[in-house]
Amino acid sequence: MEMLKLGSNDIAGLEDRYRALFINSLGGFKSVVLVGTENNEHKTNLAIFSSLFHIGSNPPVYGMIIRPDKVYRHTLENIIQTGYYTINHLNEQIYKQGHQTSARYDREISEFEVTFLETEYSGTFKAPYVKASKVKIGMQFLERIDLAVNGTILIIGKVMECFIPEVSLRPDGFIDLEAAGTVTLSGLDSYHLTQKLSRLTYAKPGTLPEEFTK
Amino acid sequence: MEMLKLGSNDIAGLEDRYRALFINSLGGFKSVVLVGTENNEHKTNLAIFSSLFHIGSNPPVYGMIIRPDKVYRHTLENIIQTGYYTINHLNEQIYKQGHQTSARYDREISEFEVTFLETEYSGTFKAPYVKASKVKIGMQFLERIDLAVNGTILIIGKVMECFIPEVSLRPDGFIDLEAAGTVTLSGLDSYHLTQKLSRLTYAKPGTLPEEFTK
Numbered sequence: 001m002e003m004l005k006l007g008s009n010d011i012a013g014l015e016d017r018y019r020a021l022f023i024n025s026l027g028g029f030k031s032v033v034l035v036g037t038e039n040n041e042h043k044t045n046l047a048i049f050s051s052l053f054h055i056g057s058n059p060p061v062y063g064m065i066i067r068p069d070k071v072y073r074h075t076l077e078n079i080i081q082t083g084y085y086t087i088n089h090l091n092e093q094i095y096k097q098g099h100q101t102s103a104r105y106d107r108e109i110s111e112f113e114v115t116f117l118e119t120e121y122s123g124t125f126k127a128p129y130v131k132a133s134k135v136k137i138g139m140q141f142l143e144r145i146d147l148a149v150n151g152t153i154l155i156i157g158k159v160m161e162c163f164i165p166e167v168s169l170r171p172d173g174f175i176d177l178e179a180a181g182t183v184t185l186s187g188l189d190s191y192h193l194t195q196k197l198s199r200l201t202y203a204k205p206g207t208l209p210e211e212f213t214k
Numbered sequence: 215m216e217m218l219k220l221g222s223n224d225i226a227g228l229e230d231r232y233r234a235l236f237i238n239s240l241g242g243f244k245s246v247v248l249v250g251t252e253n254n255e256h257k258t259n260l261a262i263f264s265s266l267f268h269i270g271s272n273p274p275v276y277g278m279i280i281r282p283d284k285v286y287r288h289t290l291e292n293i294i295q296t297g298y299y300t301i302n303h304l305n306e307q308i309y310k311q312g313h314q315t316s317a318r319y320d321r322e323i324s325e326f327e328v329t330f331l332e333t334e335y336s337g338t339f340k341a342p343y344v345k346a347s348k349v350k351i352g353m354q355f356l357e358r359i360d361l362a363v364n365g366t367i368l369i370i371g372k373v374m375e376c377f378i379p380e381v382s383l384r385p386d387g388f389i390d391l392e393a394a395g396t397v398t399l400s401g402l403d404s405y406h407l408t409q410k411l412s413r414l415t416y417a418k419p420g421t422l423p424e425e426f427t428k
Contacts, residue, residue, distance in 0.1 A: 020387075027267070134217075
């Protein structure tokens with residue numbers, strides 16, 4: 001396999017949009033989710049994020065990076081104003097509508113409306129879910145950390161409730177995201193289904209991991 | 215599709231290992247990479263991470279979360295001691311060896327040796343790459359942020375050089391990770407290949423995204 005090498009100066013010299021695609025692809029496959037929020041006047045907002053990451057399970061905490069530009073500023077403001085947001089997985093039926101939420105809509109426009117993704121409220125949670133999503137998480141805002149490196153913002157939140165398809169839950173707590181129809185993203189715009197290779201057993205020194213058959 | 219709901223108390227009441235699998239799965243598919251380091255005496259270390267995320271493209275910056283426990287402490291110490299680390303994508307040929315690096319080996323043992331993953335040095339970079347990986351990134355450590363929520367550590371670094379298969383690079387800068395054989399992870403132990411649905415065009419208000427045919 002012929003390999004290409006790019007050094008620091010090569011990367012710095014790339015055209016902006018080219019570099020954005022390149023660096024976004026280079027990091028590997030990503031969690032891609034829709035973040036649902038509303039402001040105190042119940043004006044809803046929906047935005048796509050591909051930087052969700054796991055921080056810990058006890059307490060159950062995730063982080064995500066927000067760029068403070070036009071597309072994502074409304075999400076940031078709503079999270080800080082209300083303290084709540086929802087995370088909604090994309091599936092094959094809604095990924096095109098989900099992608100469309102990244103367009104630069106004005107504040108008066110709700111992405112729920114223009115993309116025809118219906119809101120859903122759980123009754124126990126203050127932020128709007130995406131009805132057509134099959135894995136949904138209600139998050140409480142915990143902390144904001146401004147990153148000096150480029151002015152982006154790390155938002156840390158805690159899982160307050162979640163909804164998953166019953167068929168996706170395995171006896172040991174694993175959620176089979178293929179059974180739930182969840183997609184993954186590479187780069188900025190490439191959506192993928194997945195095909196399981198295998199689950200591996202817990203790794204211990206002196207043995208090799210085996211395929212998990214539970 | 216029958217849905218299960220779990221509330222905050224339900225999640226807090228789960229058995230630890232069950233909750234770890236559940237919360238790790240719930241966040242969606244993840245980038246899964248091997249991080250190669252060495253200390254100032256050139257003792258190498260290799261560890262698997264599934265929290266890599268994109269912070270920005272200009273400068274090209276990624277973050278990852280490190281738990282300061284036995285498995286990951288050596289990686290953290292080496293990064294801080296030398297200022298450099300490598301990120302290596304997993305592919306179908308090496309994911310079982312990659313998973314094995316999560317076993318609790320003592321400090322004297324290099325995971326490169328026990329997993330038979332050979333080191334490779336680029337000549338221009340101070341940390342060891344994984345020879346059998348097909349997408350490799352040389353990173354310079356920029357910043358450490360300790361997260362109050364659970365004592366984990368956010369490591370921020372900058373891309374200094376990278377290697378990708380020539381066949382995977384598209385004319386607009388997109389790297390086709392399927393052509394590179396990169397796998398993705400869900401939960402703590404489930405490895406997946408991907409199957410592209412489509413690339414979508416840049417989203418703009420007033421139009422719907424289309425499939426990208428370049």
